[in-house]
Amino acid sequence: MNVRITIRGRQYTVRGEENADDVEATARELDARLEEVASRTRSFDEYNVALLTALNLTSELRRLRRQVVGRLDELDRDAQSIAAILESALPESEAP
Numbered sequence: 001m002n003v004r005i006t007i008r009g010r011q012y013t014v015r016g017e018e019n020a021d022d023v024e025a026t027a028r029e030l031d032a033r034l035e036e037v038a039s040r041t042r043s044f045d046e047y048n049v050a051l052l053t054a055l056n057l058t059s060e061l062r063r064l065r066r067q068v069v070g071r072l073d074e075l076d077r078d079a080q081s082i083a084a085i086l087e088s089a090l091p092e093s094e095a096p
Contacts, residue, residue: 007031
């Protein structure tokens with residue numbers, strides 16, 4: 001599948017297996033983030049805008065990963081607690 005996208009006024013053709021709507025939405029979001037960084041740092045060239053945007057996105061990704069790991073740890077503890085409660089509520093089985 002080929003999808004034509006525009007980022008910072010330049011057109012690109014993206015090839016891949018992903019849904020075209022998802023690729024286009026991703027490109028629009030990236031373009032908006034690049035524009036946001038560019039508007040706050042008008043003195044930087046496109047390379048610096050892209051680099052700062054990549055750093056921001058990477059920082060956000062790392063924070064989200066830490067949140068997911070923390071939440072998975074919580075869920076694991078909850079599951080262990082539930083298993084312990086269920087185990088204690090079940091009658092002991094007799095050995096044959």
